[in-house]
Amino acid sequence: MKKIVLLAALLAGCGGKAVFGLSSSNDNDPQALAKALDLRQMSAAPKPIGGSARAYVVTSGKPRHLIAFDLAGEKAAWNVAADVQSRVAVGGDFVVAREGTDLVARSASDGAVRWKMPIDGQFVGAAADDKRAYVVTQTGTDQKPTWYLIALDGGSGKQLWRTPSTGQLGAPAAQGGLVMAPFLTQWLSILDGATGAQLTRVRSTDDEITFAMTTSDAAWFGSKRSVVRLDEKAATGARGTSTTGMAKIPAQLEKATYAPDGFDAVQAGYSASDRVRILWRADAKGDAWKWQGGGVAVHYFRYVLGLDEAGAVRWAYSHPKVELVASAHTGAAIAAVSAGGEVIALDPATGAVRAHAQLDTGGAPVIGATFDADGWSPSGAGEPPSTVQALVAIARDRDARFEGVKELAVGTLAKLPGEQVTRDLLAMLADERTSAKLKETVIGVLASRDDPAGLPALIEALGVKSDVIAGTEPIAVGAVARAVGALAKQPLDEKQKAAAVDALIGQLRAPSTSVGDAVDVVHALAALGGAAAKAPLRTYLLVYRTDAEFAKADALVAATVDATLAAGADDRELVRFVADDARTQPAVADYAKKALAR
C-alpha cells in the first residue's frame, strides 16, 4: 500500500488525462456504478460469448498452433499455425491474442487472420466483448512509462479510441460494451467501450485490485485474497461491505489464485500460475456472497480438489500422468485441458468425470488454453472419482513441488474411514520415495485415525518381521503400535484383538524393534489389556531387567514397569521381586521401587 501512495504522489505532480487520474468525482459512486452496469448487454442465461462452448488451445512447437476445440462436439473446429504469445481473448465472432509483435484477431469460424495491429511497446493484456477488442500496452521508458488502453473494432481492427495513463494499468476485462481496467492496483476504472469515456471507478480502500474478469452473468475483480462481485455494493470500496468472497483454502494450496494477476507480465501469457488456480463460481445476484455448489475447487497441477465452504476436501481428482495446464469453472462443470491434449470436464459437486476427449495436437504439448464455455454442461454423468485413490496418488506423487499438497492429501486421508485408507497410508510409509517430512505426517495421522476398520491392515503391518533373506523389515512399528493402541478404547472384534496382541508380542520379541518403538508396543499391549497382552509384558520385564542396555532406556523401563504394575496383584508381586532381586539393574530397581511406592 505504501508503494501505491508513493506512486500516487508522483503521479499527482505529473497531471495527466482525467480518465486515469488520481482523483475523480466518479470514485465509489453507487449510482454511477449501477448506471454503468445497466449499460451492459448481457445474455439472459449463461452462455459462451462466441455462441458455442469452446476451448482455444495453444500448443508449443515451431510454429505454435492455435486450436479451436468444440467442447460439445468433442472435435477441433480449426487448427492454425499461430505464434500465440499471450492469453487468447474471445469476442463475439473473433478471438484476439498477441502473435509475435502484433495483436492479431482471427475469425472464430475458421481461424483465419481477420486483422493485425502492431503492438507499440509491451503487451499487458487483452480482452474482448461481442463487438470490440481491447488491449493495454506499455510504452516509454522505465523512468517515464505510459500505458494505453486501446479499443479496436472486432470486425475490422479499426482503432476506435486510445486512452493513455501515466499510472500502471493491468490487463483489462470486457463485458457487453463496458471495459474494465485495474489502475495502480487500487482502482477499477469502468469505461464505455464505444467511446472510452470513463463512467465510474471503484476505489478499493482495504485491498489491492490485481485482476478484473467476467463470466457471462457478472463481472468480478479482486486480489490474491478475495474476489468481489462488481455490483452497486462494490462502490463502497471496502471488502467488508462489498459482495465479497474469500474461499477457505488449506494452507498447502495457498498459492492458488482466483484469476491471473493482471499486473504480472508473465501472467499475460499462459504460465505455471494457470496450474494453481481456484476454480469458483458465485451467484451473480443476491445480497450476500454465495459460492455456487457449496464450495470451490482448486486446480493444482495434476490434481483438482473439491473443497467445501469450510475448506475441507470433499473430493479429489488425479489426472493420469500429465499436468492439467488450464482450467475453468463453466458454472455446470469444471473444464480443463492437460499438457497431453486431453480435455476433461468434472462435476463441481462430486469430481466425477463427465466428459473426456482427446485433442489432436500432433504430439505437441499444450501450453495453455482459454475456455469460452460458460454454462457448458456435458451430457455425461460420470462416476464420482475414488477420492481415496486420488488422494493416495497425490500423496505418493514423486514430484517434490507437491510436498504441501501431499500433506493435505494425507491429512484428508486420515479423516476417511476404511481399511484401504490405512493400507495406503502404510504403503506410503513403506515407500522409500516418500519424503521424511511426509512420513512424519503419515505417522502422525495413522494414530489419529481411530478407525477400527483399519485394524487388519495394522495387524498385517506388525506381522512383518525383519528378514535378510526375504528382504523384509517392519515399517514404523512404533507408529503402527500407537495406532493399534489408540483403538483399544473402541469395541473390537475379539479375534482381531487377539491377532493384534499376537502381532504386538511378535514385535516386542523381535530384536530389530528399536527401543523407541518398543515403548509404543508396550503401551499398546497395556492398552489392549487381557491376559494374553499382560503375560508377555511380565516376561519382558523379567528378562530385560538384568540388561544394562534396557536399563538405559528410561521410557521403556517406565512403560514396562507401569504396564506390569497395572495388570493386577500378582504382577505387583513380580514388580516387587524385580525391585529387590540382586540381578536387576539399579536403574530398573529404582524405578520399580518408586512405582511400587506410588
Add this chain to the structure above:
Amino acid sequence: MRIVRVVLGAALAAGFVAPAMAQAKAKPPAPPAAAKDAAAKSKVKPGPVGPLAAALVGGDVDAAAKAAASLGDDPTPAAHEALLDALSTGLAPKAAAPALESLAKHPAPADVAVLLVYAGHRDDDVRAAAVAALGAYPDPLAKKAGVAALGDDTEKVRAAAASAVAKGKWREGVDRLMALLDKGDAAAPPALAALADADLAHSIAEHLGNAPAATLAVTLGMILKRADFPEPAKLEVVRAIAKIPGAEATGALTDYLEATPEKPPRKSRAEAEKIVEARLAGGGAQ
C-alpha cells in the same frame, strides 16, 4: 530361590515362558534320559549345585557367568533346574549366553520355551547362543525358530542358526540356506555341507552363476571333506568345483587332496589332482 519361584509361579504361568515352562515350575521335570546317561558317563563327579545356583542368580555378573558355564558340566537334574530357573527369571546377557549353552548340553523339552524367549533377545551374543542351542531340540517350535533365525540381521546369529539347522538336520532350512548361499553369506557353507546328500550337492552345484564363486567353492569343498559322503557323488562334486573359477575353487580341491590319502585310490581324488595340476599349470578355470 524356591520362595521366588512360588511367588512368581502365577506370573510365569501366564507369561510367554509358555505352559511347558509353567509345568516345569509347578513340578520339576524328571531328569531327561540323555542327562542321566551323560551323568553316568561323566568323569566330573556331580556335586551340590547350591553355591553355583546361588552365584548364578547373584548380583555379580562375572560370577554368574562362571557359574553358568560350570553348571553345564554338571549333568544332574538339579544343575539343569538351576539354569532353567535362572534363565526363566532373567539373567544378564553376559551370564545368559553361557547359561543357554550349558542348558543345551543336557536338553530337556521344557527348555524350548525359555530358549525361544532368548532367541529374540536384543543382545546379539545372547540371541546367537539361544539360536545355536535350539539345534539340540527335536521340537517343531525350535525348528521353526531356528530356520527363521537364518534371516537374522546379525551375521553371528545367522551362523548360529545355520549350525542349529545342521545339528538338527532340519531339511526345512535348506531353501533359506540356499538363499544365503546366493548372497555369499558365510553362514551357509558349513550348514549346507553338513546337510548335503548327493541330490543336495547337485542342487548346490547348480547355483554356479547365482552364488558367489568363492562361497560356492567353499561349500562344495566342505562337502568333499566329509568322510561319510559317498564316493560317486564326490566325483560329481569335484567336477562341479572344476567349473568354478577362482583361487577358492583350486583351494577347495587342494584341501581335498591334502585331506585324502592316496590309497585306496579314489576317482574323485584322481580327478581333483588332474584339475589342480591343470590349474596350477595355467589352464582350466583358474
